[in-house]
Amino acid sequence: MRVEVTDALSRAFFSEWSRVGYAALSLERVAKAAGVGKAALYRRWPSKAAMASDLLSRVGLTLTETGDMGSLEADVRALLLAFRRVLRHRLIRRILTDLLAEIGREPALETALRPFQQARRDRVQQLIERAIARGELAATVDRETILDFLVAPLYWRLAVTKGRSDIAYIERLVRMTKAAMAAG
């Protein structure tokens, strides 16, 4: 099967997803937007959920990885900046919020999202372990709750309240997150 057709379909799928949402996503429109016959789509994927899962799992490979930045503060800053870079894409933001809403209804999507969550979780775990090794955090901190604190406020601001997220904000977030981690 021709690769450019597959690519066009993938792009159209995400574009449509962002535009109308998962539930209202019509494969007929996806094919049309890709400039492709419906048959070409159904030859590749049997259903909307299957297509979504497949495409999401492919994208999962693109996750950025940041190494040891030398200190907890620098690690947190790097993580937040990387997260911000991703969440600033309108298309990604739309799809992510939609995905989080749709997961409760389409179990297949949860499976597809799991690699992302696991990658994020692993990355934060490493960050915490490094901080403990450096003596910047107590060994008894609650990993799960720290994970919540490292991701949630920035997500909330970028995807929900749609406020500013300039460097000054990120720096404040770094300070506050560090303080929270030390208390956890």
Add this chain to the structure above:
Amino acid sequence: MRVEVTDALSRAFFSEWSRVGYAALSLERVAKAAGVGKAALYRRWPSKAAMASDLLSRVGLTLTETGDMGSLEADVRALLLAFRRVLRHRLIRRILTDLLAEIGREPALETALRPFQQARRDRVQQLIERAIARGELAATVDRETILDFLVAPLYWRLAVTKGRSDIAYIERLVRMTKAAMAAG
């Protein structure tokens, strides 16, 4: 118009919303689930968006209000517990996540949600002002960012990662949030 019909329609609307999501919500099914003719529904609301906005604005009145608990820590705890009580309802959680995803596509919904956001914002503002008056927080703290920290982690855990939120977790959240606020 008969009140019990209006009530049945309202209940059915939220129930269906939670079940299939806003985009896939069919007013025909809502009427059927309410045991009511479609005409009775369209006599009351002209469209899905209008019905959603109207019903949401009615619900807005039910927002719980907690007074001064005597200290920043007690205030934060009360806020988190109240928030948890709301977010523990499966129906509310589903509708809320769905709403946050749909807002980008249906401006009318943003208008309907605004009173909620404003109420939450006001409440947090009062909490902060009280803390400053008590000398527990510096007058220079960033209100907006604190707002993010007070709401986001708990939302993230309850609505996204679907992890535990027992009292021990809430207490940890109180400690960490307090530390973050002091650093902000």
Add this chain to the structure above:
DNA sequence: GTTGGATGGAACGATAGCGTTCCATCCATA
């Protein structure tokens, strides 16, 4: 008891996506 308005229910034509099938055309490989 009468009356007037709201009701449940059924049907309308229109639109749209579903998943599938068919076919003439295109194009890469051999």
Add this chain to the structure above:
DNA sequence: TATGGATGGAACGCTATCGTTCCATCCAAC
């Protein structure tokens, strides 16, 4: 240059919802 598989496009029957209309029934207020 020949050939076989993928292609775009059109159409299939089916189902569902839309927003509207009609009507016989019901019920509450007078």
